[in-house]
Amino acid sequence: MEELIAQLKGKIIEALNLVDLTPEDIDADAPLFGEGLGLDSIDALELILLMEKNYGIRLKNPAEGKEVFKSVRVMAEYIAAHRTK
Amino acid sequence: MRTTHKVEITPTSVVLDGRLLPFRESGEALLTEVYRQRVGDWPKFFKMDLLSKVGFLAAELLLEAEGDRHRGGSDRAVILSGRSGSLCDDRDYQQLIADPDDFYPSPSVFVYTLPNIVTGEIAIRNGWHGETMYYALEEYDPAALAAYATLAFTDPQTRSALCGWVECPAHEDFYANMEIIER
16 A cells, blocks of 8 residues: 555656655645645546546546545555556 | 836746846746746646746746735736737647547646636736736737727726736747736
């Protein structure tokens, strides 16, 4: 799981152009939206795309994102359970 | 109407109120250098397309020259124009969707396929709720911009405008000529 979390942090930084951040700067348990990384609605769509492109996961219900994108750790756990690639 | 501050940005120079500002980089790296040296507190800059980056930085430098960041309010309009519009970002987006076997259209690239987004980025940064306009023109036309500013000033709330030409036909190729004008 820790390996997936580290990989995911790198992919999030790349996909969301978080140029000033390194994977070490991201707390795996911090909220991704609101506080924490302070992401916005377009970032949420990018995260949905990231999961589909890299892990073959299609979120059928966008409302699921609210739960899945709680933190990097929650996201990694969801990916581990549902990934198709 | 009177101009209070002017800025010109090219791939090799930044001139604010007639003074060449010292930067080392050129091309898009120059824009990053300007951001890091003169702004630094708006990470959304890195998510913007080229047109928005250039317009945003030109606005930041004008407001720095003005001193008062003029936060909030509805008394300032943003009136920009350009020839190529969002063509540079349109091409980036087209590339992303060209291969049906690798079809992952990026929402954050797509949102910039409208050129007027640059005016919104400037207004959002400053909390401005005044008029914003973007005009696609064949060439830089100060007379047309003055006419649009005059039109904006028919609204009694509008006291000043951030006005000008922002042109980004391709990556590494950009030009901004913007000014603050007051009634």
